[in-house]
Structures are given as C-alpha cells and as structure tokens.
Amino acid sequence: MNHRTVEGIIESFFMESGDSKNLTIAQTVQAVSDKINRMPLLLKVAMSLFVFAFNVHGFIKTGKFFHGQTAYQRNSQIMQWRRSSIRPLREFIAFYEKLAFFVYFSKESAS
C-alpha cells in the first residue's frame, strides 16, 4: 500500500499537466520510486511511518486510502499537508515534491 501511495503522491504533482501518459512523467514516477527504495533504512522507516499516517489521514477524511481517492481529493490532501503548521508534515510533501521535480526536469532537459 505504501508503494502505491508514494506513486500516487508523485503522480499528483503532475496531474495538472493533463497528460497522464507522458513518458517523462512515467519515467519520473519510476525513477523516484527506485530512489526511494535505495534510501537508508532509518530514513525509509521514518518515511514509511509518515506514508502510513498520510494514508490514515486520507481514510479518515474521505473513507478511501490515498491511491483510491479522486484527483481532487488527492490534491486537497497534499495541499493540506503542504500548508500544515506541523513542520514534519510540510517536510514530508516537500521531500517528494523536490525529488520528483528534480528528476522530471533533469529528464526533460536531457531529452
């Protein structure tokens, strides 16, 4: 479930592009997922806990886990964490966002 949630978060950052089949986006999602799998164990455990909490929060609010939510619900949940007054929640979103955009724009400029 965590893996699908993380992929869902990364895909959500690119939702507004309107082109869900864009190869660069697909490559970005895969590349970021691969990078996250290589994280140090302690960081991976910490991030997994946050992903779990993110999913639970979404379930409480919408009755669905993140990867089962609508695009609107997903964006709404990401925005809520991005603007949270709780620093770790903001950092959680910022981490995936920065990584995703770094990979995406690196791939886009290389192609």
Next chain:
Amino acid sequence: MTKEEIISCEILVIGSGPGGAITACLLAEAGRDVVLVEEGAFLPLPSSKPYSTEEMDQKYRHGGLTVAFGKNKIAYAEARCMGGGSEINSGLYHRPLPQSIQAWCDQFKIEGLNPSILQRHLEEVEKDLTVSYMPEKLSSPSLKLQQGAERLGWRYTETARCFKYEKRSDGEWIGKKQSMSQTYLPRAIRAGCRIMPNTSVIRIHQKRKHAKYVTAIQTDHMGNKKKLTLIFHELFICAGAVQTPYLLRKSGISRNVGNSLRMHPMIRLAAVFPDEVNDDPGVPVIQIEEFKPYLTLGCSCSSPGHLALWLEGSLQERQKKLDRWKHMAIYYVATTPLGLGQIRSIPFIQEPFVSYQLLPQDMKQLGEGLYRLGQVLFASEATELILPIQGYESVKTLTELEDFNKRGVAYGAAPITAIHLFSSCPMGEDESKCAVDSYGRLHNFENIHLNDASILPDCPGVNPQATIMAIARRNVKNFLSIIPRAVL
C-alpha cells in the same frame, strides 16, 4: 554465499577516495605489498553526466539520499565508488588557509606540522593532479559574482581546479577532471597495488590493541556475494568522515571516534538576471573570499533539474519560471558552524546513524550569509532572488533579506545541504579529544591508521580536497620512514 576466501597482504587500505587513493599509491610505489578495497564499483569517470540523476544513482551512496538528523535535517552527499568524492565533486582545489593549519596545530597539539611543512606536500599533490586555472574566459555565473564583488570592494578569487586542459584542433579547450580514477589509482595499479572494488568491510578484528584481520563481503557483477578474510600487518582506514568512524565503532573502537563530525552547511538560491547567464554545465570557479573562513559565497551547478529544486509551486508554476532558465543561476553560502555531529552504529541496522546539531549561532551565520549573497547578487544586477524559504520565493530588493541578517534562518525554514564532511576522528596528541595521533595512527593501537577527511581537526572553511590529500601524503611519507617493510 560462496566459500570464504582468505587474502593476505602487508598493508590493507580501506577506501579509495582522495585519502585512500594517495595512500595506496604512495605505499605501492614504495614497494609495499598493498591491497586496496572499495565498497563501490570501479566506474569510468564519464560513465554518467556530472551532477545528473544517473550519476547519483551510480556513484552516490543511497542514490544521493543521505541525511544527518537533527533540529534541522541536513542532506549530505557521500560517494560510493572507486575514487570516492573526487569522482562526483566539482574538482575545485583550494589550499587550506595557513591560519587554519596553525590553529589546528595549537588547539589539537599536532606535532611535526605547520603551514610551510604542509606546503611541500600541497605542491606535490598539485603537480600530480595538474591543478590549474581555466585557460579561457570564465563562465557567466562566475563573472556575475566577480562583478558584484568588484562593485562592493570585496575580495574574491578564481579557484583552481584539478583539471587537465588540452586545446583541440578547432581551438576549443577541453578540460578533464583529474579525479583519483584518472591519477593515483592507475599509478597504484601500475605499482602493483591489488584493488578490490565492490568489497565492503564489515568488521575489524583486533586483539590487545593490534588489528589482525578484517572480514568483508565482495559482490560480483551478478549480485553473488563472497565472504573474504583479509589479513595484514598494517591497516589504513580511508573510508571518509562517515564510514571510517562507523567501521571503527561497529568493531568496538569508539574512543573519540564519531563524536565530532563537522560540515560546511550550505543554503542555495537561484538568481535571475536580465541577460542570459546559464552557460556553464559545471560548477563555476569564482568564490568570494571576503568572509572566509566562516562564510564562503560561490556558484553551483545550475541545470534545469537543479534549478527546479530551489523553486516552489506547482508543475506549471515551475515550468513557467524554468522557461527562463538560461537567465538563472544557483548560488550558495557555505559556513563553518560551531555545532558538531555524531556517527553511531545501531545494533542490527547495517548503516550508520548520522546526526548533526546546528546551534542558534550557526543559524544566525547562515542568515548573515544569505544576506551577503543577496548583497553581491543585487550588486551584479540580479533582478530577483528565488529562495527555497516560505515567504521569500521572490525577493527583489536587499531590504527583504534584512531579517535574515538580524535574526538568522529559523530551524526548518530552509533546506540545508552539505557536500564537505570531516573531523569525525580528529588528529593530534590531545588524547582527550583526538582519535589519532599527529600522523593518523589510532591512539593506543599499534597498527591502525586513519588517513582521510575524518582526521582533519576542524572545518577548513575551504574546499577540503587539497587539505585532505596533503595531510594524507605527509602521513604516508612519515609511515614509510619509520615502519619497515614487514616480512610476509
């Protein structure tokens, strides 16, 4: 796992970065029987584009996702490949400040070292690495920094690089970075050093303060693992500021080991100029010297991917800003904090736990650095600064940065990174705080020597490769003069 293999040598060197490579090379060239083990792979320098995601996947530990925990997390870069940090760094070469060397000698009681002694070793390293200046016009991001510094009356310098330049037939200069894989490692191999990439040392086995052997795991290209036992007379550990203390601590050696990690924390921002400036695929060479060693201002790699890291907003918002990426460049401030970090080994977790405590005065110093960076960039006609700090995503006047100068950067407000780590096993005769003696030998051990960034006593305040290699060279020369060849 296949059957265990036993390998014997006179001297085992662990780690092939700037410290390990020069150590293995000089020992082998002196006729010693040397084995050099490296956890990472032996990859050609151009196996990936510098600063690309592919390079991070191939040559960085954990693909580049390494973090020091603390009140403000610090993302740091650590290489994991033959040649170590020299394969992924910018190649910038900066001699240590003489006053820093003298202060280290005084505060840590280092014998047989002073700025003029170190200079001899620096000169030899510089010859070996072809340290030189750019043969042609500096890149535009560099020139902007230079322009700003001149207008403010600040001292600046063009930092030399470990690059060999050749002129092509069409008149274009081509520069090739002189990393360890291009210099000391080939020399070490020619001198008979046996190198073993993809070999991770698990533990040092010692008896009565004498290291006997290490156990290691070697992985082949198919992913098959083999257990190795490496027996030696002398051991040099050159695995870097994090891995050296980690290996020692998990082997039960912990006195003054891993308690005093230092870094040069950095904050980056993107500057926007009216003219096109982004013409340098590498790291520009101009650095502001005015506030060294406690503040360094310089330029970073400014590819679209790197620029995207420091922008905020949605995909469309970033795309819109990046349409003008040629008008943008990334600049940084690096500091020499008072805070310290620790490296710890946790049972059953096969990775070090790294923490770092930035003190309030360190955050104040970073704030001052941001302000100074703003000063020099606005003086060079930047029209906008984009900071990765909420509320400062578009700064158009220096006044908007005054708060940073007065109050510093709040914890957690800005992403802080570090590419220079050291001092986790400091050298010197002061046994209350030093892990190794004046020449890198582990205190109270007969035959364990450290010879990498971990033994620098404190932040050099400049790019550290020159300092690491000159001190490593000095230590190896001393070793060769006092430790006779062992009878195998």
